[in-house]
Amino acid sequence: MSQVHSNLHRSPLADWWEGTRRTDIWWTLAWFDIVLRYRRSMLGPLWLTLSMGVMIGGMGPLYASLFGTHLDKFFPHLALGVIFWGTFSAVVTDACNAFVGSSNYLKQGYFPISLFVWRGLARNLIQFLHQIVLYIPVAIWAGVTLSWSVLLIIPAFAILIINAHALGLLLGLICTRYRDVTQIITSLMQMLMFLTPVFWLPENLPSRAKYVLWNPFAQMLDLLRTPLMGGVAHLHSWIGIAVWTVLCVSIASVLFVKYRRRVVYWL
Amino acid sequence: MASISLKNVSVSFPIYGAGSASLKKTLAASVTGGRFGKETGVTVVQALSGLNLELKSGDRLGLVGHNGAGKSTLLRTLAGVYEPSAGEFTRQGSVASLIDPALGIEMDATGIENIMLRGLVMGMSMKEIERLTPEICEFSGLGEYVNMPVRTYSTGMMMRLAFSISTSVEADILLMDEWLSVGDAAFTEKAEKRMRDVVSKSGILVLASHSPELIAKECNRVIHMEHGRIVES
Numbered sequence: 001m002s003q004v005h006s007n008l009h010r011s012p013l014a015d016w017w018e019g020t021r022r023t024d025i026w027w028t029l030a031w032f033d034i035v036l037r038y039r040r041s042m043l044g045p046l047w048l049t050l051s052m053g054v055m056i057g058g059m060g061p062l063y064a065s066l067f068g069t070h071l072d073k074f075f076p077h078l079a080l081g082v083i084f085w086g087t088f089s090a091v092v093t094d095a096c097n098a099f100v101g102s103s104n105y106l107k108q109g110y111f112p113i114s115l116f117v118w119r120g121l122a123r124n125l126i127q128f129l130h131q132i133v134l135y136i137p138v139a140i141w142a143g144v145t146l147s148w149s150v151l152l153i154i155p156a157f158a159i160l161i162i163n164a165h166a167l168g169l170l171l172g173l174i175c176t177r178y179r180d181v182t183q184i185i186t187s188l189m190q191m192l193m194f195l196t197p198v199f200w201l202p203e204n205l206p207s208r209a210k211y212v213l214w215n216p217f218a219q220m221l222d223l224l225r226t227p228l229m230g231g232v233a234h235l236h237s238w239i240g241i242a243v244w245t246v247l248c249v250s251i252a253s254v255l256f257v258k259y260r261r262r263v264v265y266w267l
Numbered sequence: 268m269a270s271i272s273l274k275n276v277s278v279s280f281p282i283y284g285a286g287s288a289s290l291k292k293t294l295a296a297s298v299t300g301g302r303f304g305k306e307t308g309v310t311v312v313q314a315l316s317g318l319n320l321e322l323k324s325g326d327r328l329g330l331v332g333h334n335g336a337g338k339s340t341l342l343r344t345l346a347g348v349y350e351p352s353a354g355e356f357t358r359q360g361s362v363a364s365l366i367d368p369a370l371g372i373e374m375d376a377t378g379i380e381n382i383m384l385r386g387l388v389m390g391m392s393m394k395e396i397e398r399l400t401p402e403i404c405e406f407s408g409l410g411e412y413v414n415m416p417v418r419t420y421s422t423g424m425m426m427r428l429a430f431s432i433s434t435s436v437e438a439d440i441l442l443m444d445e446w447l448s449v450g451d452a453a454f455t456e457k458a459e460k461r462m463r464d465v466v467s468k469s470g471i472l473v474l475a476s477h478s479p480e481l482i483a484k485e486c487n488r489v490i491h492m493e494h495g496r497i498v499e500s
Contacts, residue, residue, distance in 0.1 A: 025387045038347045108370045110347025261350035
């Protein structure tokens, strides 16, 4: 029953693992975040699904005619784009508030901070699962045929989780120290939405503007979206994301090692 | 065996946002010709400086001192919230912290749900929580209110709930800040009894209070703090 606690005796890795290991804590906290947020509404998290569905339904026909593409090709593209972008942007904005939003716990006792990053991530995963169902009717209507390449969604999703967690630690720490960064990130995400092929088709891009597709969000989106539409993602997306992941994880590790116990002082 | 050891421990807070730390000012200072970083010197509050303290099982320590003397910071450091900026801190034994019982209570969740959330956060497993829940409800004396959202509770009721949960597990070290503001006379008596039970099981109690009578009654050691230092023990 007795445990030793000391500022000298826990390695960063052990600290990180301590927070990661307790899935029951962060999963329950995330679940309650959702339950409590929607307690007094009838549809609960499905409200977001509904509004997203309305947006996709409204934009689909209009943008298909604007871009001059067939709706049955454009609709799945748009639906997945909007759904995944919604998740990306929620993950990033929540990452900024990972520690500020959990200050009531952090000020109470010792907690490994990775716990709260997982909490935010789990919350967004639950939301995502509510939204991805929208794609099912769209895919059936458009007659999307899946091939074996759909299995590539599994590694792609794993990469998404790794990046989201690393980004959560990284942005969480920076945004707790410099509160302005949260605002910068929010507006940056808005801009990035237009630079990422969420609505438009990458084929329509003139070749001199192809470099836009090197943004990590565009690549991540390519990895997640293309297999679900029966295609195979570009090789450059895999390479780009691999580089990005290494970068993101290394920066996050450096910051985590250095500031993981310091963050409480900034709250 | 519970023990706490502080060797030359200091805790200092950088205070950002006290006029000098926004990005705007840092940038403005750099473009207006001001030396970068000159104006952004961060105000640092030395909350604890050079504390030495050894506690072992059976110690019931009272912390006294005026507001802002560092009592709560010391409690939080003992709880593991703040890692000392200098010095060495070792602690052995599980901790129950009642520093600010209202912290970590979800207002929209019901009493029962709060028991679960807080129990989990304190490190209990779902099984343990299930086993302890009836006992906690019973002790809190909230009756049917445990199924109501906490936002409908009065301050006293909220404190009762928080206190009941936090003291439901056997901890070796109990950290408290002004605990007698817990509720009405009947509950206070119950709370006091539970306190003594916990401490008598070879634990450590650290209690910060402004009431000399309480300290005299509950503690066998007293330290007096001023400006983050121990001036008398």
